[in-house]
Amino acid sequence: MIVHTGEALIDFIPTIDSSDRNAYTPVPGGSPYNTAVATARLEVPNAFFGRISTDFFGDQLVTHLQQNGVGQDYILRDARLSTLAFVKRSKTGEARYAFFAENAADRAVTKGDLPVLPEDVLAIQFGSIAMIADPVGASILAWVQREHGRRVISFDPNIRDTLIVDEAAYRERVLAAISASTVVKISDEDLAWIFGGSDADSTARKILSDGPDLVVVTSGAEGAAGYNQTGKVSVPARKVTVADTVGAGDSFHGGILAWLYHNNRLSITEIGKLAEEDLETMLQFATAVSAGTCSRPGNDPPRLRELQELQQLQEY
Numbered sequence: 095m096i097v098h099t100g101e102a103l104i105d106f107i108p109t110i111d112s113s114d115r116n117a118y119t120p121v122p123g124g125s126p127y128n129t130a131v132a133t134a135r136l137e138v139p140n141a142f143f144g145r146i147s148t149d150f151f152g153d154q155l156v157t158h159l160q161q162n163g164v165g166q167d168y169i170l171r172d173a174r175l176s177t178l179a180f181v182k183r184s185k186t187g188e189a190r191y192a193f194f195a196e197n198a199a200d201r202a203v204t205k206g207d208l209p210v211l212p213e214d215v216l217a218i219q220f221g222s223i224a225m226i227a228d229p230v231g232a233s234i235l236a237w238v239q240r241e242h243g244r245r246v247i248s249f250d251p252n253i254r255d256t257l258i259v260d261e262a263a264y265r266e267r268v269l270a271a272i273s274a275s276t277v278v279k280i281s282d283e284d285l286a287w288i289f290g291g292s293d294a295d296s297t298a299r300k301i302l303s304d305g306p307d308l309v310v311v312t313s314g315a316e317g318a319a320g321y322n323q324t325g326k327v328s329v330p331a332r333k334v335t336v337a338d339t340v341g342a343g344d345s346f347h348g349g350i351l352a353w354l355y356h357n358n359r360l361s362i363t364e365i366g367k368l369a370e371e372d373l374e375t376m377l378q379f380a381t382a383v384s385a386g387t388c389s390r391p392g393n394d395p396p397r398l399r400e401l402q403e404l405q406q407l408q409e410y
Contacts, residue, residue, distance in 0.1 A: 096133055096140040096217045096351055096360075097168060099234055100126030100224035101200045103177035103193075104151045105340065107392045120151065121392045122158040123179065124200070125222035125252045128341045132348025132383065132395040133219075134163045138355045141165030143209060144224075147199035151176035168209050172199035181340060193223065193257055203230040208237045216360045217246035217276075219351060223254050225267060235267060239274045246354075246362055248277040250347050253284045273305045276362055279347045282313045294319070295326065307366035310377070312346055314339075318381060320373040322366065327373040332385035341393025342384045348395065349380030 105123035108116065122131075130142045142164050146152045148171050155176070159166065177195040195201060201224070211218075218241055225231045238247045249271050258264045268288055272278055278301055282294055289297045298309045298321045309321040317330040353376040354360040359368065368376070382404070386396030 095165070095215045096130075096138060096219055096355070097143050097211065097215050098126045098130035098133075098140060098164075098219045099143040099203075099237070100124060100220050100222050101177060101195075102127040102142065102144055102146050102155050103179050103195070103198075103200065104154065105392065106178065106180045107338075107340065108181060118180065119392075120154070122155045123341070123393055124177070124224075125250060125344050126220055126224070127155070127159075128344035128393045128395075129219055129250075129348045129351070130159065130164045131162045131393065132341075132345040132387075133352050133355075135395055135397045136348060136352035136356075136383070137398045138352050139165070141168050143168035144230075145170045145172040145174075145199045145202050145207070147171070147176040148173050149176055151178070152199065170203075170207060172202055174199040174202055177201070181338075191254065191256075193254070195223070195227070195257075200224065201227045201230045203233045205229070205233045205236055208233060208240075211241070211245070215245060216355070217248055217351065219248045219250075219347065221250040221271070222252035223257055225251070225271060226254075226257050226264060231267060235271055235274070238271065242274045243362065246277065246360055246365065247275045248279065248347070248351060249275040250279045250343065251284045251288065252281075252343065253287050255287060269304075272301055275306050276365055277308045277310070277350065278306045279310045279312070279343075279350060281343060282311055282316075285311060295321075298326075307362075308368065310350060310380075312343060312384075318346070318377050320377050322368055322373065324368070325370050327370050327377060329374060329377040329381055332381050334385040334389045336388045337391040339388055340391070341395065342388050344393065345387040345395040346380045346384035349383030350376060352383075352398075353379045
């Protein structure tokens with residue numbers, strides 16, 4: 095099982111209503127939340143940990159998890175309101191966000207909320223805007239530091255710089271999270287924000303020297319690269335008609351974890367042993383998952399059977 099933790103929010107996706115007026119459709123989202131849905135659709139047993147509001151948006155968030163088979167055992171309901179994020183698409187499908195999150199339920203996780211995990215939990219996946227605010231950011235960091243060395247820790251910073259008040263303090267927190275992680279999935283833009291304009295290859299290798307066993311750098315339409323102690327493998331992006339990029343990186347992260355799980359490599363002893371051919375196959379799978387998400391509006395990652403059927407058609 096994988097336990098995902100971080101923000102659970104409502105994305106307001108731009109649409110056109112029946113009178114051809116601009117409108118917004120509320121859909122469940124949040125980076126670790128999206129990854130939980132992606133891994134569940136890829137038939138990985140998982141659960142979500144965090145505080146979710148008792149308002150009607152919170153009900154929508156919980157219902158969506160239930161409908162996708164994400165476990166509910168670690169969810170705490172909270173009377174505070176839900177975080178809201180309004181999405182703006184560029185002409186190329188890239189997404190920008192405006193967040194409304196002050197005093198929201200998902201920001202209220204404390205160290206006293208942190209669960210003791212059973213042995214069948216193989217991994218914790220975390221990251222994104224939940225790491226900015228306290229008490230949730232400090233609490234999640236303390237949790238993954240406590241669990242480091244016991245199970246796989248997988249981190250995606252997913253920087254949203256418009257929400258960051260103290261950049262130096264946040265970079266320090268991100269670096270601490272990286273050091274506690276087994277896997278770091280990071281975009282090239284986030285890599286540049288955290289470490290400056292350094293070369294991606296040298297920066298990824300620096301991250302490896304800080305403790306993680308696997309670093310994956312995504313570069314949008316340019317594809318992705320995976321790094322471990324045995325080397326580097328790059329794969330191109332899948333060509334697809336982009337509806338938008340909402341959830342693309344989150345589903346890519348889900349694809350990495352799902353591949354590791356289904357290939358019996360989701361352990362702190364196995365990830366460091368991945369050969370170059372393993373890295374390539376893993377990245378190709380995650381890229382296919384992300385491409386499927388980009389082909390549909392909002393965060394709507396593909397199911398495992400869709401990817402299998404597509405693979406069969408390509409082989410035919």
